[in-house]
Amino acid sequence: MKKESVINDNPVCQIRMQAISDTMSILSGKWKFHILGTLIEGNKLGFMDLLREIEGIGSKMLSKELQDLECNHLISRTVKDTKPITVKYAITKHGATLSPLIEELAKWGVAYRKSVHG
Amino acid sequence: MKKESVINDNPVCQIRMQAISDTMSILSGKWKFHILGTLIEGNKLGFMDLLREIEGIGSKMLSKELQDLECNHLISRTVKDTKPITVKYAITKHGATLSPLIEELAKWGVAYRKSVHG
DNA sequence: GAAAGTGGTTTCCTCTAAGAAACTACCTTG
DNA sequence: CAAGGTAGTTTCTTAGAGGAAACCACTTTC
Numbered sequence: 139m140k141k142e143s144v145i146n147d148n149p150v151c152q153i154r155m156q157a158i159s160d161t162m163s164i165l166s167g168k169w170k171f172h173i174l175g176t177l178i179e180g181n182k183l184g185f186m187d188l189l190r191e192i193e194g195i196g197s198k199m200l201s202k203e204l205q206d207l208e209c210n211h212l213i214s215r216t217v218k219d220t221k222p223i224t225v226k227y228a229i230t231k232h233g234a235t236l237s238p239l240i241e242e243l244a245k246w247g248v249a250y251r252k253s254v255h256g
Numbered sequence: 257m258k259k260e261s262v263i264n265d266n267p268v269c270q271i272r273m274q275a276i277s278d279t280m281s282i283l284s285g286k287w288k289f290h291i292l293g294t295l296i297e298g299n300k301l302g303f304m305d306l307l308r309e310i311e312g313i314g315s316k317m318l319s320k321e322l323q324d325l326e327c328n329h330l331i332s333r334t335v336k337d338t339k340p341i342t343v344k345y346a347i348t349k350h351g352a353t354l355s356p357l358i359e360e361l362a363k364w365g366v367a368y369r370k371s372v373h374g
Numbered sequence: 375g376a377a378a379g380t381g382g383t384t385t386c387c388t389c390t391a392a393g394a395a396a397c398t399a400c401c402t403t404g
Numbered sequence: 405c406a407a408g409g410t411a412g413t414t415t416c417t418t419a420g421a422g423g424a425a426a427c428c429a430c431t432t433t434c
Contacts, residue, residue, distance in 0.1 A: 141379095145298040146309045157365025158289050158358065164368070168392075171276050180263040185411050191264045196393060201412060222401045222410045232371065239364050240276065242357045247275025250282070253350065259409095286422075303381050314423060319382060340380045340431045 161239075164210050169195055169203045171243070174236060177213060177229045184224055212236070279357075282328050287313055287321045289361070292354060295331060295347045302342055330354065 145151065165171065169192065176191050177183060183191070189200055204227060207213045212233035218224045263269065283289065287310065294309050295301060301309070307318055322345060325331045330351035336342045 141304075141308060143309045143311070145294055145301075146311070151293075151297065153366070154362045155290060155293065157362045157369065158293070159365075160368060161361045161365040162289065166391095171280065172273060175269075175273065175276070176263055179269065183263075186259075186409080189411095190259060191261045193261070193264070194393095196395095197412065198394090198414085199392065202392095220410095225411065235367070236364065239357075239360045242360045243279045244272045244275045246354065246357050247277075247279040248271070249353065250278060251275065284421095304379075307381095312423095314425095315382065316384085316424090317422065320422095335381095338380095343381065 164212075165236075167203060167206075169199055170207065171240060173200075173203055173207065174212065174229065174233060175240060177227060178234070178237065178240070182226045182228045184226060188227065207233070282330075283354075285321060285324075287317055288325065289358065291318075291321055291325065292330065292347065292351060293358060295345060296352070296355065296358070300344045300346045302344060306345065325351070 146155065165174075172192050172195070173188065176188060180187075180191070185197075185200070185204075188204075189195065189197060192200070195203075204213065204215070208215050211230055214228050214230050216226050216228075218226060264273065290310050290313070291306065294306060298305075298309070303315075303318070303322075306322075307313065307315060310318070322331065322333070326333050329348055332346050332348050334344050334346070336344060
């Protein structure tokens with residue numbers, strides 16, 4: 139008798155796993171949380187603002203990550219017709235729903251650090 | 257006057273960001289959540305069990321990810337002196353503290369799917 | 375003694391994430 | 405007209421993540 143999957147071979151688990159994969163794929167990469175976190179704190183920021191706020195990121199990565207986040211409707215990009223034109227990035231209502239998740243991530247990270255050193 | 261970071265240039269944000277980076281680094285990779293999720297459901301599983309449960313993973317990746325998780329004390333590995341020897345992987349108390357986080361990830365993923373299709 | 379199960383390691387390969395640096399284009403201020 | 409600000413794009417390169425397949429050692433069952 140060949141053994142087969144028993145735990146993960148049920149619809150509830152499958153949907154759960156899929157949901158987790160979805161979330162992680164949307165938030166993948168080194169910078170997504172940094173960008174989202176910064177936009178949640180300081181609402182409406184320009185490209186150069188973000189470049190300054192997020193230490194270490196380069197313009198290429200920032201540009202790409204912003205596009206990803208915009209595609210997934212987590213942030214908005216609005217071009218103001220000023221001179222010179224300026225662009226403002228902001229978190230969307232949808233993006234704001236990530237707050238509890240980001241909160242959990244931060245909380246766990248802090249607790250982990252304490253448990254290792256403390 | 258040169259502009260500088262204002263939002264992220266304060267200790268609270270720095271610690272937050274660091275904590276998030278820590279968490280993400282510990283849980284990085286394609287399989288960590290799948291492994292943890294599976295071990296939370298079915299407590300105490302062998303290597304081959306996990307290989308069967310986690311669809312798509314190969315033995316090399318499983319081996320590596322299990323080592324990572326064990327190093328970070330999120331799972332335990334105990335060798336039973338049976339014949340043939342068997343190895344049991346289980347979630348630790350520490351690893352179990354990830355449950356709320358995993359819960360949030362799944363919740364958000366499900367909600368996201370609904371908001372896109374619904 | 376061959377097949378199948380235990381728990382992995384090793385080798386080789388590919389693809390992508392990420393970063394550095396240069397460049398575009400347009401505008402304003404000194 | 406040079407310097408510096410706006411918002412990015414392009415090119416080149418490298419490190420690492422991930423996967424397929426073969427292999428090892430040991431044991432039990434058919």
